[in-house]
Amino acid sequence: MKIALPTCQNSIDSHFGHCEYYTIFTIDDSSKEILNQEIFASPAGCGCKSNIASTLSEMGVKVMLAGNMGEGAVNVLNRSGIEVLRGCSGDVKEVTLNWLSGAVVDSGELCHEHESECHN
Known part of the structure; x- marks a missing residue:
């Protein structure tokens, strides 16, 4: 399985739509260990209106x-x-390890500043 984290300077970027890049970790489903880490460039423009989800x-x-x-x-x-x-912050590898241990749950909070639009 693969997980993605919107990243800025190796930490979770608080604005998904304009992150520098995505850190993608490949996880071994049985051992719950990180097998690989790669960087994927963020597309130009707003995240929710780009093709990033399908990509x-x-x-x-x-x-x-x-x-x-x-x-x-x-x-x-x-x-x-x-x-x-949502609601993650800090070093992307630490966040991933916390998620693997079951310590990360969705905050359930939406960004309300531009709820129906992307961040500018």
């Missing part, structure tokens, strides 16, 4: 661990088969 899905991403995210982005990712957990 990540085609790469095999099933989970996104994110900071803040509007409802539109959550819906687009969910329609592409990607589960979203």
Whole structure:
């Protein structure tokens, strides 16, 4: 399985739609260990209006661990088969290890600043 994290300087980017890049971890389903780490460049423009959801899905991403995210982005990712957990922060590898241990849950909070739009 693969998970993606919107990243800025190796930490979770609080604005999914304008992250520098995505860190993608390949996880061994049985051992719950990280097998591989790769970087995927963020597309130009707003995340929820780009093709990032379908692209990540085609790469095999099933989970996104994110900071803040509007409802539109959550819906687009969910329609592409990607589960979203919001409210994450800190070093991407530490967040991933915490998620693997079951310590990360979705905050359930949407970014309300531009709830129906992307961040500018």
